[in-house]
Amino acid sequence: MTASLTDKRDGIFQPVVATAPLPARAGVGFKAEHASDVFENADPVSWxxxxxxxxxxxxxxxLQMLTQLRERFPLSLHGVGLSLGGGEPLDKNHLRSLRALVDRFEPAQVSEHIAWSGHDGKYLADLLPTPLTLAALADLVNAIDEVQNAVGRRILIENPTSYLALPQNAMPETDFxxxxxxxxxxGLLIDVNNIFISAYNLGFDARDYIDVLPADLIGEIHLAGHEQDADARDDVLIDTHSRPVASPVWALYWRLIDRIGAKPTLIEWDNDIPDWQVLAHEAALANAIIDASENCAKKPLRKVAS
Amino acid sequence: MTVTVQARHDANGAKNDDNAGFHRAFANALMDENPAAFPAGFDPQASRRFAIYRNNVHRGLQEALAAAYPVVKTLVGEGFFYAIAAQYMRAEGKRTPSLALYGKGFARFLAQHEAIAPVPYIPDVARLERAWLEALHEADAPVTGATDLAGMENRLAALHFTAHPAARLIVSDFPIVSLWRANQPGVEKSGSVAIPDRAETALITRPHFKVQTVMLDAGACVFARALLAGMSVGAAYEGAVAQDPAFDVTPVFAQLLASGMFCGFTAGDE
Structure with a gap:
């Protein structure tokens, strides 16, 4: 390593790069396949x-590659394994590992899902649905509190993708x-693609969900692509992160930031990973909507004299 | 961080602690041998769509295993591999929420699997692949090379080396290195590759950020194993000569030093 994030003179972690908040612009999920493109010129991606x-x-x-990435860009750690909605004690080793990464990489943001991903010591490698009940809410709040204390900072939690309505559900997801x-x-990490998929799969209006979300809670937005399920007997969308962001998801995104203002916006693409240029183009689209939304807000239409 | 924890009682005052029961029923249905299983109380649409979660979970774990054992997958074929991966997924106990090192016990699982008995080299290839993956993610450490031994020429026999964290020695009765090399991505697949019928030992190292696989012969294997165990160079040499009277220490010692398997040494008792 020629350069390092840490000053190792005393064997004590001393961040050389100050931790700044994520810019309210487009970021993308980092993939090793894109490393040479990213390190050469990441425009228009800023985190x-x-x-x-x-x-x-x-x-x-x-870890070496992540160190190099962090030397150049703000970083967000987005967990998939804490199982906040699992209704059982959190994995203490996992919390310690997360804390170690937070200490080492000084991320601008730490987030997790409102979901569960393991039970009784067995990791299930998926984001499973949390029942929308008071009991589950109390367990979730306790879990978030434990994480925030363990990592020493406020986290964001992400709204889930739903494929089915659990019979246990007792309140709207937005209330939960x-x-x-x-x-x-x-805070909240709002995944607009998840809202679109859930609305399609469960039969509600995604705009109603988008419109009640309070601006002060939202710290980040996610956008991703989805696919129709291969099972022709059922009309259901799957959250595949394998495609460009769909047009109706862009429209919902525009609707959301028009109301709440620009937020750090992530393009997620985790399967069938495209060339860097394709991903960079998605990021450019998000930035274009952010710019257009801000310009519209500054220049309201004049009333036409009658 | 102020927290108002809501009492675990519903509006009617009844204790509402069925949250754990929900997760248990859901998790059990996910792993049920019956692919049409779903948790009690689901309506027809929910029970049909439960298969999406089931598919995600099974595929997530099985693809993680396939990513960790690509050569085993190639050798046994995709269909057979995923059938075994499904059994392993149900059999393996506690797992961490990180898939980076998933599949720790897979070689042992394969060795005990009756369907693998006709191809007894497969568990050893799995051990090699596991060692490779562990080496990739092991702790970083500076490598001790030949230049670090300048001035020690007369005291070499008394040296004890410290094993680099990523160094792994996989000893097998089968040609595991030849099998592994012939099935790497990018290796020409046209025609058949001659695999010698012999015992092979793999030395896996990660001197900097790239994993390396070196094949050792019988004498070198004994020598390397003794050095990794912390024995002096002199004692390791005697063991190697006992195994192979023709053992030539100079090129083997140079090969081991170049491989990056050491991260320090002591001069021992004098």
Missing amino acids: FEVHPENYMVSGGPR IMAAARQSGC
Whole structure:
């Protein structure tokens, strides 16, 4: 390593790069395949996000690459394994590993999902649905509080993708996620693609969901592509992160930031990963909407004299 | 961070602690051998769509195993590999929420699997692939090379080396290195590749940020194993000569030093 994020003179971590908040512009999920493009010229992408679980190793090339990335860009750690909605005690080793990454990489933001991904010591490698009940809400709030204390900072929690309505559900999802944020003191990461998919799959109007989200809680927005399920007997959308962002999702995104203002916006693309130029183009589209929305806000239409 | 924890009682005052029961039923249905299983109380649409979660979970774990054991997958074929991966997914106990090192016990699982008995080299190839993956993610450490031994020429026999964290020695009765090399991505697949019928030992190292696989012969294997165990160079040499009277220490010692398997040494007792 020629350059380092840490000053190792005393063996004590001293961040050389100051931690700034994520810019309210487009970021993308970092993929090793794009490393040479990113390190050469990342425009128009100004920040990156990774799953901390992929970096919970002792050493080697992955951590080295993340160090190089962090030397150049603000970083967001977006967890998939804490199982906040699991209704059981959090994995203490996992929390310690997350804390170690937060200490080492000084991310601008730390986030997790409103979901569960393991049960009784078995990791299930998916984001599973949390029942929308008071009992689950209390467990979720406790879990968020434990994470925030463990990593020493406020986190964001992400709204889930739904494929089915659990029979246990006793309140609207918007009430559930806002209560979780208000009671725990965390913020929200709003995935617009998830809202679109859930609305399509469960039969509600995505605009109603978007319109009640409070601006003060939202710290980041996610956008991604989805696909129709291969099962022709069922009309259902799957959250595949394998395509460009769909037009109706862009429209919902525009609707959201027009009301709440620009926020750090991530393009997620995790499967069938395209060339860097394709991903950069998606980021450019997000920036274009941010710019257009801000310009419209500054220049309201004049009333036409009658 | 102020927290108002809502009491775990619903509006009627009834204790509402069925959250754990929900997760248990859901998780059990996900892993049920019956692919049409779903948790109790689901309506027809929900029970049909439960298959989406089931597919995501199974595919997530099985693809993680396939990514960790690509050569085993090639050798046994995709269909057979995923059938075994499904059994392994149900059999393996505690797992961490990181898939970076998923599949720790897979070689042992394969060795105990009756369907693998006719191809007994497969578990050893799995051990090699596991060692490769562990080496990739092991702790970083500076490598001790030949230049670090300048001035020690007369005291070499008394040296004890410290094993680099990423160094792994995989000893097999089968030609695991030849099999592994012939099935790397990018290797020409046209025609058949001659695999020698012999025992092979793989030395896996990660001197900087790239994993390397070196094949050692019988004498070198004994020598390397003794050095990794912390024995002096002199004692390791005697062991190697006992194994192979023709053992030539100079080129083997140079090969081991170049491989990056050491990260320090002591001069021992004098």
